[in-house]
Amino acid sequence: SQTIHQWPATLVQPVGSPLSLECTVEGTSNPNLYWYRQAAGRGLQLLFYSVGIGQISSEVPQNLSASRPQDRQFILSSKKLLLSDSGFYLCAWRGHYEQYFGPGTRLTVT
Amino acid sequence: DQQVKQNSPSLSVQEGRISILNCDYTNSMFDYFLWYKKYPAEGPTFLISISSIKDKNEDGRFTVFLNKSAKHLSLHIVPSQPGDSAVYFCAASGNSGGSNYKLTFGKGTLLTVNP
Numbered sequence: 001s002q003t004i005h006q007w008p009a010t011l012v013q014p015v016g017s018p019l020s021l022e023c024t025v026e027g028t029s030n031p032n033l034y035w036y037r038q039a040a041g042r043g044l045q046l047l048f049y050s051v052g053i054g055q056i057s058s059e060v061p062q063n064l065s066a067s068r069p070q071d072r073q074f075i076l077s078s079k080k081l082l083l084s085d086s087g088f089y090l091c092a093w094r095g096h097y098e099q100y101f102g103p104g105t106r107l108t109v110t
Numbered sequence: 111d112q113q114v115k116q117n118s119p120s121l122s123v124q125e126g127r128i129s130i131l132n133c134d135y136t137n138s139m140f141d142y143f144l145w146y147k148k149y150p151a152e153g154p155t156f157l158i159s160i161s162s163i164k165d166k167n168e169d170g171r172f173t174v175f176l177n178k179s180a181k182h183l184s185l186h187i188v189p190s191q192p193g194d195s196a197v198y199f200c201a202a203s204g205n206s207g208g209s210n211y212k213l214t215f216g217k218g219t220l221l222t223v224n225p
Contacts, residue, residue, distance in 0.1 A: 032211060042131075043116075043217035044154070082143060090153050097201050097203070099213055101153030109210075 002027035006091050006102040014110055019064075019078040021105050023091030026072065032094035033056040035066055036101075039087040050074060081109045112203050113137045116216035129187040131219050133200030136181065140202040144213065145174060145185045148197045157198075158185070190223045197221075206216050 003026045013019060024079055035047040046059045048066035056066050063082060067075045074091055086109045092099040113135045113204040124176070125130045131145075141162040146154035160174045167174050173186045187194055200216040 012166055034212070036215075044201075044215040046214075049212055088151075092153075094211055097159060097211075098144060098156045100156060101146075104151070104153050106151065 002093070002095075002100065004091060004100060006089075006105050008105060009103065010106045010108075012067055012108045012110060013081050015083055016080045019076070019081050019085070019107070021076040021089055021091075023074040023076075023102055024072055025074075025093045028072070028093065028096075030071055033068065034092040034094070035074065035076050036090040036092065037087045037092065048076070050077070071106060083109050084110050086089040111136075112196050112217075113140075114200055114214050114216040115202055116198075118219050119217070120220040120222070123190045123221065125192055125223055125225050126189045129185075129190045129194065129221055129223065131187075131198050131200075131221065133183050133185075133186040133216055134181055135183075135202050137202070137204060137214075138181070139204040140214075142203045143174070143176060143183050144201045144203075145172075146192075146199040146201060146215075148199060148218070154199060187221075190221075192223050192225050195221060195223045 005024050023059055025031050032051050034049045036044045050068045052055050069104050089105045091102040113136050116187045144159040145157045147157050150152040158169050158172045158174050160176050165176050176183045197218040197220050201213040203213050
């Protein structure tokens with residue numbers, strides 16, 4: 001069966017510091033992968049998606065970036081965090097028509 | 111421009127009664143609709159979905175209804191249980207058969223089922 005992992009689970013970072021969040025999927029090959037953010041009191045905002053290694057589509061212009069160095073690995077990064085980057089970050093992979101989400105990373109920028 | 115709208119931020123229901131969560135959409139190109147359930151500090155869990163070629167899909171206590179002419183869908187939970195208390199997200203896709211498949215989510219409705 002398929003499993004999706006995210007780490008770290010929680011992170012507190014100062015403004016201006018870099019960020020790296022990792023997502024890995026097990027039990028499937030060449031999945032579509034997605035990064036979402038849920039800000040406080042908001043819905044799920046799609047940030048990036050990838051249909052394969054090295055292929056990244058950005059949905060929202062911002063100071064975040066994504067990379068897919070391996071088939072089942074998806075990384076979310078930032079060179080300098082802003083206060084507005086705080087939120088709950090979720091990675092997901094595509095099944096048939098559904099998407100399945102990881103446990104999420106709670107990021108607090110102070 | 112919010113293409114998927116959940117106009118009720120919260121809903122409170124008694125245990126054993128029916129919970130009805132509503133969702134409206136504006137994009138007529140959406141052809142697949144999904145409901146997710148989310149507990150605090152966890153990732154959303156897929157619940158049930160419906161294709162635009164259908165008007166109803168049922169899975170146990172959960173039923174989703176789609177009214178394409180009104181661009182409206184609803185999730186019915188019968189009977190409601192305290193463990194159903196969570197945030198429910200409605201989502202839609204307009205490219206269900208394509209490689210660049212993505213979902214557009216509503217802002218969610220917090221359901222509280224009281225014992």
